[in-house]
Amino acid sequence: MSEHEGKRPGTRLVEAGRRKAWTQGIVNPPVWRASTILFDDVAALRAAIRQPDAGLYYGRRGTPTQWALADALTELEPGAAGTTLHPSGVAAITTALLALLEPGDELLMVDTAYEPTRVFCDGMLARIGVTTRYYDPGVRGAAIDALFSERTRAIFLESPGSLTFEVQDVPAICAAAKARGVTTLIDNTWATPLLFPAIAHGCDVSILACTKYVVGHSDVMLGSATAVPGVFERIRRMGQALGQHVAPDDAFLAARGLRTMGVRLKQHGESSVAIARWLEAQPLVAMVLHPALPGCPGHELWARDFAGSAGLFAFAIRGDDAARVRLVDALTHFGIGFSWGGYESLALPIDPERARTAVPWASPGPMIRLQIGLEDTDDLIADLAKALEAAME
Secondary structure (H helix, E strand, O other): OOOOOOOOHHHHHHHOOOOHHHHOOOOOOOOOOOOOOOOOOHHHHHHHHHOOOOOOOOHHHOOHHHHHHHHHHHHOOOOOOEEEEEOOHHHHHHHHHHHHOOOOOEEEEEOOOOHHHHHHHHHHHHHOOOEEEEEOOOOOOHHHHOOOOOOEEEEEEEOOOOOOOOOOOHHHHHHHHHHOOOEEEEEOOOOHHHHOOOOOOOOOEEEEOOOOOOOOOOOOOOEEEEEOOOHHHHHHHHHHHOOOOOOHHHHHHHHHHHHOHHHHHHHHHHHHHHHHHHHHOOOOEEEEEOOOOOOOOOHHHHHHHOOOOOOEEEEEEOOOHHHHHHHHHHOOOEEEOOOOOOOOEEEEEEOHHHHOOOOOOOOOOOEEEEEOOOOOHHHHHHHHHHHHHHHOO
16 A cells, blocks of 8 residues: 555645655655666675666666656556656657557557657557557547457547547546456546546556656656556566666656646646636637637536646637737747647647548637646736737738
Protein backbone atom coordinates (compact mmCIF):
# COMPACT_ATOMS: atom_id res chain seq x y z
CA MET A 1 0.00 0.00 0.00
CA SER A 2 1.37 3.41 -0.95
CA GLU A 3 2.16 5.78 1.89
CA HIS A 4 0.21 8.41 -0.08
CA GLU A 5 -2.94 6.30 -0.50
CA GLY A 6 -5.98 8.14 0.80
CA LYS A 7 -4.40 11.57 0.49
CA ARG A 8 -5.98 14.13 -1.78
CA PRO A 9 -4.24 15.10 -5.05
CA GLY A 10 -2.94 18.45 -3.77
CA THR A 11 -1.20 16.77 -0.86
CA ARG A 12 0.24 14.12 -3.15
CA LEU A 13 1.64 16.81 -5.42
CA VAL A 14 3.60 18.26 -2.52
CA GLU A 15 4.74 15.05 -0.83
CA ALA A 16 5.15 12.39 -3.53
CA GLY A 17 8.62 11.45 -4.76
CA ARG A 18 10.40 12.99 -1.77
CA ARG A 19 11.76 9.88 -0.05
CA LYS A 20 14.31 10.72 2.61
CA ALA A 21 16.79 8.34 0.99
CA TRP A 22 16.67 10.55 -2.11
CA THR A 23 16.39 14.02 -0.59
CA GLN A 24 18.76 13.43 2.36
CA GLY A 25 16.94 16.12 4.31
CA ILE A 26 16.74 18.63 1.45
CA VAL A 27 13.27 19.84 0.45
CA ASN A 28 13.74 19.06 -3.27
CA PRO A 29 15.55 15.92 -4.48
CA PRO A 30 18.99 17.12 -5.64
CA VAL A 31 20.23 16.83 -9.20
CA TRP A 32 22.24 13.61 -9.46
CA ARG A 33 24.25 13.70 -12.69
CA ALA A 34 25.86 10.41 -13.60
CA SER A 35 26.92 8.13 -16.39
CA THR A 36 29.27 5.64 -14.69
CA ILE A 37 28.28 4.21 -11.31
CA LEU A 38 31.15 2.84 -9.22
CA PHE A 39 30.79 -0.37 -7.18
CA ASP A 40 32.73 -1.24 -4.06
CA ASP A 41 33.79 -4.65 -5.36
CA VAL A 42 32.99 -7.32 -7.95
CA ALA A 43 30.40 -8.89 -5.67
CA ALA A 44 28.47 -5.62 -5.54
CA LEU A 45 28.75 -5.28 -9.33
CA ARG A 46 27.37 -8.78 -9.87
CA ALA A 47 24.53 -8.17 -7.43
CA ALA A 48 23.59 -5.03 -9.39
CA ILE A 49 23.71 -6.93 -12.68
CA ARG A 50 21.17 -9.39 -11.27
CA GLN A 51 18.82 -6.53 -10.28
CA PRO A 52 19.70 -3.52 -12.43
CA ASP A 53 16.53 -1.61 -11.49
CA ALA A 54 16.92 -2.06 -7.75
CA GLY A 55 19.29 0.90 -7.34
CA LEU A 56 22.10 2.81 -8.98
CA TYR A 57 23.41 0.81 -11.92
CA TYR A 58 24.22 3.01 -14.91
CA GLY A 59 23.29 6.61 -15.67
CA ARG A 60 20.86 5.69 -18.44
CA ARG A 61 18.72 3.79 -15.93
CA GLY A 62 18.40 6.90 -13.81
CA THR A 63 19.36 8.37 -10.47
CA PRO A 64 17.23 9.54 -7.53
CA THR A 65 16.48 12.72 -9.52
CA GLN A 66 14.58 10.82 -12.23
CA TRP A 67 13.20 8.26 -9.80
CA ALA A 68 11.68 11.00 -7.64
CA LEU A 69 9.74 12.43 -10.58
CA ALA A 70 8.60 9.00 -11.78
CA ASP A 71 7.51 8.09 -8.25
CA ALA A 72 5.52 11.32 -7.89
CA LEU A 73 3.73 10.80 -11.22
CA THR A 74 2.87 7.24 -10.23
CA GLU A 75 1.36 8.47 -6.96
CA LEU A 76 -1.03 10.70 -8.93
CA GLU A 77 -2.57 7.67 -10.71
CA PRO A 78 -4.13 5.32 -8.12
CA GLY A 79 -3.75 1.73 -9.29
CA ALA A 80 -0.54 2.31 -11.25
CA ALA A 81 2.52 0.07 -10.90
CA GLY A 82 5.04 2.64 -12.08
CA THR A 83 6.01 5.39 -14.50
CA THR A 84 8.61 5.53 -17.25
CA LEU A 85 10.14 8.84 -18.30
CA HIS A 86 10.85 9.78 -21.91
CA PRO A 87 12.52 12.69 -23.72
CA SER A 88 9.17 13.97 -25.07
CA GLY A 89 5.48 13.20 -25.08
CA VAL A 90 5.82 11.71 -28.56
CA ALA A 91 8.59 9.43 -27.30
CA ALA A 92 6.34 8.22 -24.49
CA ILE A 93 3.54 7.44 -26.96
CA THR A 94 5.72 5.67 -29.51
CA THR A 95 7.61 3.64 -26.90
CA ALA A 96 4.39 2.45 -25.30
CA LEU A 97 2.91 1.43 -28.65
CA LEU A 98 6.06 -0.43 -29.66
CA ALA A 99 6.04 -2.25 -26.33
CA LEU A 100 2.46 -3.43 -26.71
CA LEU A 101 2.11 -4.22 -30.43
CA GLU A 102 3.61 -6.86 -32.71
CA PRO A 103 3.49 -7.52 -36.47
CA GLY A 104 0.00 -8.61 -37.46
CA ASP A 105 -1.71 -6.71 -34.64
CA GLU A 106 -4.32 -4.03 -35.10
CA LEU A 107 -4.36 -0.73 -33.23
CA LEU A 108 -7.53 1.31 -32.83
CA MET A 109 -6.56 4.99 -32.85
CA VAL A 110 -8.95 7.83 -32.06
CA ASP A 111 -9.45 10.11 -35.07
CA THR A 112 -8.59 13.20 -32.99
CA ALA A 113 -5.10 11.90 -32.20
CA TYR A 114 -2.19 14.31 -31.87
CA GLU A 115 -0.72 14.60 -35.37
CA PRO A 116 2.74 13.15 -34.56
CA THR A 117 0.93 10.08 -33.19
CA ARG A 118 -0.81 9.64 -36.54
CA VAL A 119 2.48 10.05 -38.37
CA PHE A 120 4.04 7.28 -36.27
CA CYS A 121 1.07 4.95 -36.81
CA ASP A 122 0.88 5.51 -40.56
CA GLY A 123 4.65 5.32 -40.94
CA MET A 124 6.69 3.15 -38.59
CA LEU A 125 3.89 0.95 -37.27
CA ALA A 126 2.74 0.25 -40.81
CA ARG A 127 6.31 -0.67 -41.83
CA ILE A 128 6.56 -3.28 -39.07
CA GLY A 129 3.22 -4.84 -39.96
CA VAL A 130 0.88 -3.22 -37.44
CA THR A 131 -2.43 -2.00 -38.87
CA THR A 132 -3.96 1.20 -37.52
CA ARG A 133 -7.69 1.76 -37.82
CA TYR A 134 -9.01 5.21 -36.88
CA TYR A 135 -12.32 5.50 -35.07
CA ASP A 136 -14.91 8.20 -34.30
CA PRO A 137 -14.13 9.92 -30.95
CA GLY A 138 -17.88 10.25 -30.40
CA VAL A 139 -18.56 6.51 -30.44
CA ARG A 140 -21.07 5.52 -27.74
CA GLY A 141 -23.01 2.54 -26.43
CA ALA A 142 -23.16 -0.68 -28.41
CA ALA A 143 -21.06 0.86 -31.18
CA ILE A 144 -18.04 0.70 -28.89
CA ASP A 145 -17.91 -3.08 -28.82
CA ALA A 146 -18.38 -3.18 -32.59
CA LEU A 147 -15.05 -1.36 -33.01
CA PHE A 148 -12.95 -4.37 -32.05
CA SER A 149 -11.78 -7.11 -34.36
CA GLU A 150 -10.01 -10.39 -33.66
CA ARG A 151 -6.67 -8.71 -34.35
CA THR A 152 -7.21 -5.68 -32.12
CA ARG A 153 -4.58 -5.64 -29.39
CA ALA A 154 -4.71 -2.02 -28.23
CA ILE A 155 -6.95 1.03 -28.37
CA PHE A 156 -5.65 4.57 -28.00
CA LEU A 157 -7.76 7.41 -26.61
CA GLU A 158 -7.26 11.16 -26.37
CA SER A 159 -9.92 12.89 -24.31
CA PRO A 160 -10.49 15.71 -24.95
CA GLY A 161 -8.92 15.85 -28.39
CA SER A 162 -6.23 18.52 -28.56
CA LEU A 163 -7.71 20.33 -31.59
CA THR A 164 -11.46 19.71 -31.60
CA PHE A 165 -11.94 18.76 -27.93
CA GLU A 166 -14.41 15.88 -28.19
CA VAL A 167 -14.69 14.08 -24.84
CA GLN A 168 -14.75 10.29 -25.06
CA ASP A 169 -16.68 7.84 -22.90
CA VAL A 170 -13.47 6.49 -21.42
CA PRO A 171 -14.96 4.14 -18.77
CA ALA A 172 -17.24 2.46 -21.31
CA ILE A 173 -14.49 2.08 -23.91
CA CYS A 174 -12.10 0.65 -21.31
CA ALA A 175 -14.71 -1.80 -20.02
CA ALA A 176 -15.37 -3.08 -23.53
CA ALA A 177 -11.64 -3.36 -24.21
CA LYS A 178 -11.00 -5.24 -20.97
CA ALA A 179 -13.70 -7.77 -21.82
CA ARG A 180 -11.81 -8.53 -25.03
CA GLY A 181 -8.32 -8.50 -23.54
CA VAL A 182 -7.40 -5.29 -25.38
CA THR A 183 -4.91 -2.89 -23.78
CA THR A 184 -6.08 0.73 -23.38
CA LEU A 185 -3.82 3.77 -23.66
CA ILE A 186 -4.79 7.42 -23.28
CA ASP A 187 -3.04 10.68 -24.02
CA ASN A 188 -4.07 12.42 -20.79
CA THR A 189 -2.06 15.60 -21.31
CA TRP A 190 -5.04 18.00 -21.42
CA ALA A 191 -6.44 17.00 -18.05
CA THR A 192 -3.46 15.47 -16.21
CA PRO A 193 -4.27 12.98 -13.43
CA LEU A 194 -5.44 15.90 -11.27
CA LEU A 195 -8.52 16.49 -13.41
CA PHE A 196 -8.89 12.96 -14.78
CA PRO A 197 -7.19 10.00 -13.03
CA ALA A 198 -7.18 7.82 -16.13
CA ILE A 199 -6.15 4.52 -14.57
CA ALA A 200 -8.90 4.80 -11.96
CA HIS A 201 -11.31 5.22 -14.92
CA GLY A 202 -10.13 1.94 -16.46
CA CYS A 203 -7.13 2.81 -18.65
CA ASP A 204 -4.05 0.59 -18.62
CA VAL A 205 -1.62 3.34 -19.66
CA SER A 206 -1.84 7.08 -18.96
CA ILE A 207 0.55 9.13 -21.09
CA LEU A 208 1.52 12.76 -20.50
CA ALA A 209 3.48 15.25 -22.50
CA CYS A 210 5.06 16.56 -19.30
CA THR A 211 6.39 19.38 -21.47
CA LYS A 212 2.99 20.96 -20.88
CA TYR A 213 1.37 21.30 -17.45
CA VAL A 214 3.83 19.24 -15.42
CA VAL A 215 6.81 21.42 -16.37
CA GLY A 216 4.61 24.50 -16.71
CA HIS A 217 7.32 26.93 -17.83
CA SER A 218 7.94 26.10 -21.53
CA ASP A 219 11.57 25.21 -20.96
CA VAL A 220 11.76 21.38 -20.92
CA MET A 221 10.81 18.58 -23.32
CA LEU A 222 9.68 15.50 -21.38
CA GLY A 223 7.09 12.71 -21.48
CA SER A 224 5.82 9.97 -19.18
CA ALA A 225 3.89 6.71 -19.36
CA THR A 226 2.21 5.53 -16.16
CA ALA A 227 0.83 2.01 -16.34
CA VAL A 228 -0.82 -0.84 -14.47
CA PRO A 229 1.08 -3.96 -13.34
CA GLY A 230 2.23 -6.15 -16.22
CA VAL A 231 1.98 -3.35 -18.75
CA PHE A 232 4.40 -1.04 -16.93
CA GLU A 233 7.18 -3.63 -17.06
CA ARG A 234 6.76 -4.10 -20.82
CA ILE A 235 7.02 -0.35 -21.45
CA ARG A 236 10.05 -0.08 -19.17
CA ARG A 237 11.86 -2.88 -21.02
CA MET A 238 11.10 -1.27 -24.39
CA GLY A 239 12.29 2.14 -23.19
CA GLN A 240 15.56 0.62 -22.01
CA ALA A 241 15.99 -1.27 -25.27
CA LEU A 242 15.50 1.97 -27.22
CA GLY A 243 17.90 3.89 -25.00
CA GLN A 244 15.20 6.26 -23.74
CA HIS A 245 16.62 8.63 -21.14
CA VAL A 246 15.68 11.91 -19.47
CA ALA A 247 18.43 14.24 -18.32
CA PRO A 248 18.50 14.75 -14.53
CA ASP A 249 18.34 18.54 -14.92
CA ASP A 250 15.14 18.19 -16.96
CA ALA A 251 13.68 15.76 -14.43
CA PHE A 252 14.50 18.22 -11.64
CA LEU A 253 12.72 21.08 -13.43
CA ALA A 254 9.70 18.86 -14.10
CA ALA A 255 9.52 17.76 -10.46
CA ARG A 256 9.72 21.37 -9.35
CA GLY A 257 6.94 22.34 -11.76
CA LEU A 258 4.81 19.44 -10.57
CA ARG A 259 4.58 20.92 -7.06
CA THR A 260 2.61 23.94 -8.30
CA MET A 261 0.63 22.19 -11.05
CA GLY A 262 -2.55 22.12 -8.96
CA VAL A 263 -2.76 25.87 -8.37
CA ARG A 264 -1.66 26.61 -11.94
CA LEU A 265 -4.29 24.29 -13.43
CA LYS A 266 -6.97 25.93 -11.30
CA GLN A 267 -6.08 29.35 -12.72
CA HIS A 268 -5.68 28.04 -16.28
CA GLY A 269 -9.11 26.44 -16.04
CA GLU A 270 -10.98 29.34 -14.47
CA SER A 271 -9.56 31.82 -16.96
CA SER A 272 -10.19 29.59 -19.97
CA VAL A 273 -13.84 29.04 -19.06
CA ALA A 274 -14.40 32.78 -18.54
CA ILE A 275 -12.76 33.61 -21.87
CA ALA A 276 -14.61 30.84 -23.72
CA ARG A 277 -17.94 32.14 -22.43
CA TRP A 278 -17.03 35.67 -23.46
CA LEU A 279 -16.07 34.49 -26.94
CA GLU A 280 -19.43 32.71 -27.34
CA ALA A 281 -21.15 36.10 -27.16
CA GLN A 282 -19.02 37.78 -29.83
CA PRO A 283 -20.66 38.32 -33.25
CA LEU A 284 -17.56 37.31 -35.21
CA VAL A 285 -17.24 33.99 -33.36
CA ALA A 286 -19.07 31.15 -35.05
CA MET A 287 -18.26 28.35 -32.61
CA VAL A 288 -16.39 27.74 -29.35
CA LEU A 289 -15.08 24.28 -28.53
CA HIS A 290 -14.41 24.00 -24.80
CA PRO A 291 -15.39 20.82 -22.89
CA ALA A 292 -16.73 22.90 -19.98
CA LEU A 293 -19.34 24.55 -22.23
CA PRO A 294 -22.66 22.73 -22.74
CA GLY A 295 -22.42 23.01 -26.52
CA CYS A 296 -19.12 21.14 -26.81
CA PRO A 297 -19.33 17.48 -28.00
CA GLY A 298 -19.12 15.22 -24.97
CA HIS A 299 -19.76 17.96 -22.40
CA GLU A 300 -21.98 15.62 -20.38
CA LEU A 301 -19.11 13.14 -20.15
CA TRP A 302 -16.73 15.92 -19.07
CA ALA A 303 -19.19 16.94 -16.34
CA ARG A 304 -19.47 13.33 -15.21
CA ASP A 305 -15.81 12.30 -15.25
CA PHE A 306 -13.58 15.38 -14.89
CA ALA A 307 -12.70 17.33 -11.75
CA GLY A 308 -12.28 20.60 -13.60
CA SER A 309 -11.07 22.34 -16.73
CA ALA A 310 -7.66 22.89 -18.26
CA GLY A 311 -6.61 25.97 -20.24
CA LEU A 312 -6.69 24.76 -23.85
CA PHE A 313 -9.65 25.24 -26.22
CA ALA A 314 -10.48 26.43 -29.73
CA PHE A 315 -12.92 28.67 -31.57
CA ALA A 316 -13.95 29.37 -35.16
CA ILE A 317 -14.62 32.77 -36.68
CA ARG A 318 -17.00 33.96 -39.39
CA GLY A 319 -14.66 34.99 -42.17
CA ASP A 320 -11.73 33.76 -44.20
CA ASP A 321 -8.11 32.90 -43.50
CA ALA A 322 -7.06 36.52 -44.02
CA ALA A 323 -9.37 37.55 -41.16
CA ARG A 324 -7.89 34.81 -39.00
CA VAL A 325 -4.38 36.01 -39.75
CA ARG A 326 -5.32 39.60 -38.86
CA LEU A 327 -6.81 38.41 -35.58
CA VAL A 328 -3.80 36.36 -34.49
CA ASP A 329 -1.28 38.99 -35.60
CA ALA A 330 -3.13 41.69 -33.64
CA LEU A 331 -2.81 39.87 -30.31
CA THR A 332 -0.24 41.26 -27.89
CA HIS A 333 -0.63 39.08 -24.78
CA PHE A 334 -0.76 35.85 -26.81
CA GLY A 335 2.36 34.42 -28.38
CA ILE A 336 2.20 32.49 -31.66
CA GLY A 337 3.68 29.04 -31.24
CA PHE A 338 3.21 25.34 -30.70
CA SER A 339 2.73 23.49 -27.42
CA TRP A 340 0.76 24.72 -24.41
CA GLY A 341 0.57 24.31 -20.65
CA GLY A 342 3.11 27.01 -19.82
CA TYR A 343 2.45 30.20 -17.90
CA GLU A 344 2.15 32.26 -21.09
CA SER A 345 -0.90 32.47 -23.36
CA LEU A 346 -0.63 31.26 -26.96
CA ALA A 347 -2.73 31.49 -30.13
CA LEU A 348 -2.36 29.08 -33.04
CA PRO A 349 -4.25 28.85 -36.35
CA ILE A 350 -5.42 25.25 -36.76
CA ASP A 351 -7.02 23.24 -39.57
CA PRO A 352 -8.29 19.97 -38.02
CA GLU A 353 -9.83 18.69 -41.25
CA ARG A 354 -6.36 17.91 -42.60
CA ALA A 355 -5.81 15.20 -39.99
CA ARG A 356 -9.19 13.44 -39.94
CA THR A 357 -9.90 10.22 -41.80
CA ALA A 358 -12.59 8.28 -39.92
CA VAL A 359 -15.05 11.14 -39.50
CA PRO A 360 -14.88 14.29 -41.66
CA TRP A 361 -14.46 17.54 -39.77
CA ALA A 362 -16.51 20.52 -40.90
CA SER A 363 -15.94 23.89 -39.27
CA PRO A 364 -18.17 26.95 -39.74
CA GLY A 365 -15.03 29.01 -40.32
CA PRO A 366 -11.27 29.25 -39.80
CA MET A 367 -10.21 28.00 -36.38
CA ILE A 368 -7.82 29.26 -33.73
CA ARG A 369 -6.60 27.31 -30.71
CA LEU A 370 -5.95 29.24 -27.51
CA GLN A 371 -3.72 28.28 -24.62
CA ILE A 372 -4.82 30.43 -21.70
CA GLY A 373 -1.91 31.22 -19.45
CA LEU A 374 -1.62 32.90 -16.08
CA GLU A 375 -2.03 36.51 -17.19
CA ASP A 376 -4.94 38.55 -15.85
CA THR A 377 -8.16 37.29 -17.43
CA ASP A 378 -9.51 40.78 -18.13
CA ASP A 379 -6.30 41.72 -19.93
CA LEU A 380 -6.61 38.65 -22.15
CA ILE A 381 -10.26 39.42 -22.94
CA ALA A 382 -9.38 43.02 -23.81
CA ASP A 383 -6.61 41.73 -26.08
CA LEU A 384 -9.01 39.37 -27.84
CA ALA A 385 -11.61 42.14 -28.21
CA LYS A 386 -9.06 44.35 -29.94
CA ALA A 387 -7.94 41.46 -32.17
CA LEU A 388 -11.53 40.63 -33.17
CA GLU A 389 -11.97 44.23 -34.27
CA ALA A 390 -8.79 43.95 -36.34
CA ALA A 391 -10.09 40.79 -37.97
CA MET A 392 -13.20 42.62 -39.23
CA GLU A 393 -11.24 45.42 -40.95
